[in-house]
Amino acid sequence: MSRHDVIIIGGGAAGLSTAASLLSRRRSLDIVIVEPAPKHYYQPGWTLVGGGVFKPQETEREMKDLIPSGARWKKAAVTEFFPERNAIALDNGEELSYEALVVAPGLKLNWAGIAGLEDALGRNGVTSNYRYDLAPYTWELVQTVSSGRALFTQPPMPIKCAGAPQKAMYLSCDAWLKRGVLEDIDVEFHNAGGVLFGVQTYVPALMDYVEKYGIDLCFFDNLISVDGDRKVAAFERKRDDKIEIIERGFDMIHVCPPQTAPDFIARSPLANEAGWVDVDQHTMTHNKYANIFGLGDAASTPNAKTAAAARKQAPIVAVNTLQHLDGKDPRAMYDGYGSCPLTVERGKIVLAEFGYGGTLLPSFPSWLLDGTKATGSAWFLKERMLPPIYWKGMLKGKEWMVKPKLIDQPL
Ligand code: FAD
Known part of the structure; x- marks a missing residue:
């Protein structure tokens, strides 16, 4: 050995x-x-x-x-x-x-945790940005769907990049708005949790976009099955003390799988x-x-x-x-630092940066980049800066990016 x-x-x-x-x-x-x-x-x-x-x-x-x-x-x-x-x-x-x-x-992305999902993915309007081979299908659907109903789902926490399910939704809505078809598409966000985003500071900026796009927010709705042939998704819906199963037909569904x-x-x-x-x-x-x-x-x-x-x-x-x-x-x-660049429209991002307990940990002064608002500078960071920072900085151990805090320094 x-x-x-x-x-x-x-x-x-x-x-x-x-x-x-x-x-x-x-x-x-x-x-x-x-x-x-x-x-x-x-x-x-x-x-x-x-x-x-x-x-x-x-x-x-x-x-x-x-x-x-x-x-x-x-x-x-x-x-x-x-x-x-x-x-x-x-x-x-x-x-x-x-x-x-x-x-x-x-x-582990638990695709099998949703009945019928594995078979349904990649056709009949069923997609997910959580897989390399399926993310292009999301864009294909966004370009071809012009009316009907589009569902976006979020499973119970924890998931990687908690904002990713709604990022997919906002970018889709933005493309539909620009194509002039958004008013013919009913967009629903079915979220197993009870809040739009875990850190309240960022919610008002996100709600502006929920309203702008006319999105129907459905909290405490947990996706349990997808029937691709019938184009129907089933959710376990919790309201007060009651749990019921509801079905929603769809023309497109973007699924974020449960994660363990x-x-x-x-x-x-x-x-x-x-x-x-x-x-x-x-x-x-x-x-x-x-x-x-x-x-x-x-x-x-x-x-x-x-x-x-x-x-x-x-x-x-x-x-x-x-x-x-x-x-x-x-x-x-x-x-506890983590970051979630919420792509609310093509060209603008709400840049959530926070640590343990929801403490805000912005990387930039607010006059340069205010993370609580949708800004073009945050989009520029995501589209142009973060990929090279990842490939050439983070994966190469370039320490100019982060100085680890030592035990004798306050957190
Ligand atoms: P991974 O990068 O997933 O790597 C795990 C590695 O372990 C894999 O290479 C795997 O093959 C290997 N492995 C698995 N099992 C074994 C085994 N038994 N033995 C040995 N090796 C094994 N993060 C952000 O910061 N910003 C974002 O905007 C963002 N958006 C996202 C959007 C999407 C759609 C997704 C899917 C993720 C996003 N993330 C984002 C999250 C980010 O990608 C992950 O948090 C990050 O990749 C986690 O790194 P990791 O090394 O822990 O896991």
């Missing part, structure tokens, strides 16, 4: 950034990234693919080209954890052992009760195993599950992993 300084599980936004951040601090580290997928995706770009702004190919890169130099790629999936003896098992039968383990396998921790995490000794990697919300250190760290969508921390959060978490995990390797206590602290 080979032993390594650091093993990182997952070559996604969080895993690659952590590898790069570690190597930028200590070049000599022996790091292995365990990742089964041949491609890496810039998922935040899929909203703009569904809105006809980006080509899907712009969001896809070969994994081999993104593994930071100095790290080695083990092309396999992790199946099991043996934290008592610092080892993991892979699906090819191998075992690896580590001094420190970083767990960042993302989350990956199965191999949920059944492992690393999981908390809800199945997520059980880490301290500030140090990102496992609550039971001091040499294990978790970040990204798989972590139990109550931040918004976003690539923006992973960007801030990666240096925290890098610093604290090195502390552990040096026999010291964790000293970097994560403040």
Whole structure:
């Protein structure tokens, strides 16, 4: 069994950034990234693919080209954890052992959790920006639907990028408005939760667009099945103490699937009760195993599950992993930062940036970019700045972007 300084599980936004951040601090580290997928995706770009702004190919890169130099790629999936003896098992039968383990396998999109959905996707007007191959179909539908009913759904929290279901809706409505067909389309937002967005500060700006587009907000409606042939979706509707099943016919439905921790995490000794990697919300250190760290969508921390959060978490995990390797206590602290650029129309964004407890954490002074309002500057950031920041900064461990807060500094 080979032993390594650091093993990182997952070559996604969080895993690659952590590898790069570690190597930028200590070049000599022996790091292995365990990742089964041949491609890496810039998922935040899929909203703009569904809105006809980006080509899907712009969001896809070969994994081999993104593994930071100095790290080695083990092309396999992790199946099991043996934290008592610092080892993991892979699906090819191998075992690896580590001094420190970083767990960042993302989350599971539970398409099968909605009856009929897997079969229905990709035809009969059933789409989702949550899949690379389907986001272009969203744009195709937006261009071809001219009347009838369009449904947009949001499952119970937590989900990655909590704003993505409504981003798809606003961009669709904007395109229909510009084509002069919006008044012939009934748009409904069926949300399993009871609020439009979790941080109230951003809701007024979003409500302006809900009203402008004439969207019917249906809270506490949880999608339970999709019949693509009949073009009918069923929802469990909670009103007061009553639950009823309602059916809605559609010409187009954009589905955000329910989301859980990956199965191999949920059944492992690393999981908390809800199945997520059980880490301290500030140090990102496992609550039971001091040499294990978790970040990204798989972590139990109550931040918004976003690539923006992973960007801030990666240096925290890098610093604290090195502390552990040096026999010291964790000293970097994560403040819960996450960000959600809400694309309310083509060319304008409400840029939600916040940390634990909904504390606003804007990156810019409000005279430059006021995140509580729809602005063109936030759109410019999303369309032009954030992709290169992701590819060339975050995944390369460029530390000018984020300075990790240390334990002796206030959060
Ligand atoms: P991922 O990037 O999903 O990577 C996880 C990796 O782990 C994958 O490569 C996977 O193959 C690998 N893996 C899985 N299982 C195993 C295993 N058993 N062994 C080894 N490896 C494994 N974020 C924003 O900041 N802003 C946005 O505007 C935004 N918009 C979004 C819009 C959409 C439609 C979607 C889908 C997401 C959006 N996000 C956004 C969220 C963002 O993409 C995720 O939060 C981010 O990618 C999480 O990073 P991660 O590394 O935890 O997971």
